Amino acid sequence: MNEAVPGRSGHRPDHRPDPVPAPGHDPVRDPWRGPMRAALAEAALAPGTGDVPVGAVVLAPDGSVIGRGRNEREATGDPTGHAEVLAIRDAARAVGEWRLTGCTLVVTLEPCTMCAGAIVLSRLDRVVYGAADEKAGAAGSLWDVVRDRRLNHRPEVVEGVLADDCAALLTDFFRAR
């Protein structure tokens, strides 16, 4: 070990101030809570068509919402009608091309394999999700498609943003059925 010996002043050469975070403050997840609330608002509309409440938004590099989607599998009879795919399509239409470089997808539930594939293919910089999906999640739970080192594009992953709110929406939906 080559640890620096504290000087006579008691200050270590590598000393950095330790910020004291406010209770419950989470510097990684906090900036994504606002956008996650927008995704939750999308999710809340899904049960109106008998769809499982999952919602997503795509943010431009400046943080503005450029795409929205909610699970519409029942509404449209489309097996690929997941919130993430629809939000990505919406954003690509807004941008005018298929590359969503610099953009962030925010979704209430951990993406499945199909959506993880769509996230990689659209070159999104980041995926932020709320509740983990232990049974089908492909962003860390069952698979980790988005961070698979064999792929040439690997978005950053932020998980667990408002996870309890996102999970409660799903639990309430299935309990009511």
Ligand SMILES: [Zn+2]
């Ligand atoms: Zn999916």
